[in-house]
Amino acid sequence: MTTPVFESLMVTNRGEIARRIIRTANALGIRTIAVCSDVDADLPFVKEASEYVSLGPANPAESYLNVDKLLATAKAVQASAIHPGYGFLAENTDFARRVIESGIVWVGPSPESMEMVADKINARNLMQAAGVPVASGSTEPVGDPDEAVKIANTIGYPVIVKPSGGGGGIGMMVAGSDEDLLAAFATARSRAERFFGDSRILIEQFIQDARHVEVQILGLADGRVIALGERDCSVQRRHQKVAEESPSPGITPGLRARMLDAAVKAGTAVGYRNAGTVECLVDPVRQTFVFLEMNTRLQVEHPVTEAVFSIDLVEEQLRIAAGQDVGFDVVNRQPSGHAIELRIYAEDPKRFLPSPGQISQWTEPSGEGIRVDSGYAAGNTVTTAYDPLLAKLIAWGLNRDEALARARSAVDAFQVAGLKTNLPFFQVLLDDPAFKSGRYSTAIVGELQQRAKAKGETATSKEEYV
Structure with a gap:
């Protein structure tokens, strides 16, 4: 019998990503420990782990974000390694x-590498020094509105204001004038302080009709950094991805x-190990790109890379964290075919507002080329927490x-009842001529919403958009 990569693995996350990690670890013969809040105790990821520990209240600050409680739990269950998933404490x-x-293996990059790119301004400057293209913008935090206006006029409108x-x-x-910028600067700084406790602001040139394209990298145990293709993440609502390919x-x-070459340079510049992503904005007309940010964790959309490269990124993360070689041919591995991921949310498909409630029906699609990574099942409750x-x-x-054809059929076959989901939106997206042609940008969701608004539809299915 093959010796497991680790004796035990604690997953400090929830829902579909916890279930995803636990599935691979179980297959590798690793004892898996799930942690959960009280309201998550009945979710599939908890039941599929070798064992679980309840963290208490639903409030993330008292459960999934409680570092002291998580470390005490890891010690109590004698966890060999911790996988943070994405979100919560992953970065x-x-x-x-x-x-x-504490003597536990961290399944991810070193804290030093994470710190180097955690700050957008520092990351931008590091990438520029490494030879990675960056957008015109501020190289230091922008201190006040007057300075912001001066920088924007030097760069040229439109600009994007970022925490x-x-x-x-x-x-x-995004701001298109001095007046817009003053309002955007105040709002962005307020939100940055509220959500991140950091009011520093960066201003960059805004690329209109851009595509959001990211490169999957792996920093290997031997020090090499490799790139595993790219993912197009241009279908977004509120700057958050909902579909990738x-x-x-x-x-x-x-x-x-x-x-791909720039992504390898980016990872090498920060001594990167484990899985990470280099995100870029692409000008599809000029066929140029600029660095956007680096995500020092496993991405939500990692399955599309797994599908086209026929690898298990979670398994490779565990191998790298254990100091082992990856389980595939690094030199000759090539992508095959095409993959699309759709993020199914409990939300109003028209305004994209959360729609909590109990799931009364859950029927997943299946068939050739179809995969579903789910965090819920019939009878589970989606909370506002x-x-x-x-x-x-x-x-x-x-x-x-x-x-595309397989995705469209699978969306029709995916049946969820008891709450609203964004499945109707995906019916429309997959039928949209711009998306089907592949000639779309980060503006596509807003364009579909505007079309629906102009038609004044009031139905609760696909007719909301067409």
């Missing part, structure tokens, strides 16, 4: 450092090669047309 350098100091710390698109605002239909082979992501629907095909 918290203090947590990573304390895990390592220097934090992520998830929170606080980002690989390869990107909006870039040429030449641009792809340049982006956490992000309302229910599942991820992944469709793979020999080419993009086949992947």
Whole structure:
């Protein structure tokens, strides 16, 4: 019998990503420990772990974000390693450092690498020094509105105002004039302080009709950094992704090669180990790109890379964390086919507002090329305490047309009752001529919403958009 990579693994997350990690660890013969809040005790990830520990109240500060409680739990269950998933404490350098100091293996990059790119301004400057293209913008935090206006006029409108710390698109605002900028600056700084405790602001040139394309990297145990293709993440609402695909239909082979090379440079510049992502904005007309940010964790959309490369990124994360070689041919591995991921949320499909409640029916699609990573089942309750992501629907095909067709059929077959979901939105997206052609940008969701608003539809299914 093969010796497991680790004797035991504690997963400090919940929902679909906890279930996803536990599935791979179980298959590798690793004893898995789930942690959960009281309201999550009946979710599938808890039942599928070897054992679980309740963290108490639903409030994340008292459960999934409680570092002292998590470390005490890890010690009590004798966890060999901790996998943080994404969100919560996944990119918290203090947590990573304390895990390592306690003698437990951290499944992720070093705290030092995380710190180097956690701040958007610092990351931007580091990438520029490493030869990675960056947008015109401020190289230091912008201190006041007058300075912001001066910088914007030097760069040229439109500009985007970003909190220097934090992520998830929170606080980002686009400004097209001095007046817009003054309002955006005040709002962005307020949100940055409220959500991240850091009011520092970055201003950059805004690329209109851009595509959001990211590169999956792996920092190997031997020090090498490799790139595993790219993912197009341009379908977004409120700067947050809702659909992704690989390869990107909006870039040429030449641009792809340049982006993969830049991503390797980015990872090498910070001594990166384990799985990470280098995010970029692409000008599809000029076929140029600029660095956006670096995510020092496993991404929500990692399954599309797994589908086209036929690998298990969680397994490779565990191997790297254990100091082992990865389980695939690094030199000769090539992508095959096309994959699309749709994030299924418990939310109003028109306004994208959360729709909590109990799930009375849950029927997942199946078939060739179809994969569902779900966090819920019939009878489970979606609460307001956490992000309302229910599942991820992944469709793979020999080419993009086949992947699209499979995704469209799977969306129709995915049946969820008891609360609203965004499945009707995906019916519309997959039928939209711009999306089907592959010629779309980060504006596509807003365009679909405007079209629905103009038609004044009031139905509660696909008719909301068409």
